[in-house]
Amino acid sequence: MxxxxxxxxxxxxxxxxxxxxxxxxxxxxxxxxxxxxxxxxxxxxxRRPKLAVNLICGPTFSCTFVTGRTHDRFEAHTTCIALYLKVSNVGSAASSIDNISVGYHWHLRPISWAWIKYRIGWFWLEEQAISLSDFQVSIGDSVKVYPFLTQQNSISPVRVDTFLDVGRSVSGVVYFEQRESWGGCFPSPARGRVAIKIKIRDVFGRDHVSKHRISAVGLEEARKYNPTFGTTREELRKNERPTVSDPSDHNAG
Structure with missing residues (x-):
């Protein structure tokens, strides 16, 4: 049944x-x-790009030096940062580098709103400066010239291609020059090194962020790699019309 x-x-x-x-x-x-x-x-x-950043030995350092001027009795100074980067696309889609910025912590001690914002948080240099000469180093009788990542070297017409297919990498120097500042508006050093954060934005608007520690060096040491290190804004200042004050200058009294 x-x-x-x-x-x-x-x-x-x-x-x-x-x-x-x-x-x-x-x-x-x-x-x-x-x-x-x-x-x-x-x-x-x-499928999306993922950009990994490594620092290469060479012109990778931070340098803060006095300018010889004062602001409200504070000694004025300028901070410049050079980074020799290797950027690799370890993701699953191709992309291009759109912008590179670097952040650091201010050297502030009294607790204040600026201390919370820039000593605990990060102060960002969003735009690179144009270096007036190439970064280079003497090796015996030869001179090694480091390629720039986003600008053209003066002795070579070739510009680095920042389009990164999957598995491809590119390397070069990026250079940042901060406006003249005063007070504690400079990278806070610890045992001769400073903490930085590198942010690379790709053409899709995605940010790829990594933290590093780099050496803090004096101006003489920095200019062994580049004789015009730290002079870009000064040269621009000479070509500008004189103004009473520049409200965009950073400060931390």
């Missing part, structure tokens, strides 16, 4: 399937299309 019921159930099932082939075909089509659509979206979302 049980076998008879099973046979009747199978017959009814096959009969229903036979009578509703159109509905079944449409349902299978919709399920297949939905699966393909969602899997395509998820696959696209998973």
């Amino acid at each position: 049980e076998d008879i019921f099973k046979l009747e159930y199978v017959d009814k099932t096959f009969g229903w399937l036979n009578d509703n082939q159109g509905i079944l075909s449409l349902a299978l089509f919709l399920i297949t299309a939905a699966y393909g659509w969602f899997s395509g979206i998820f696959s696209t979302l998973r």
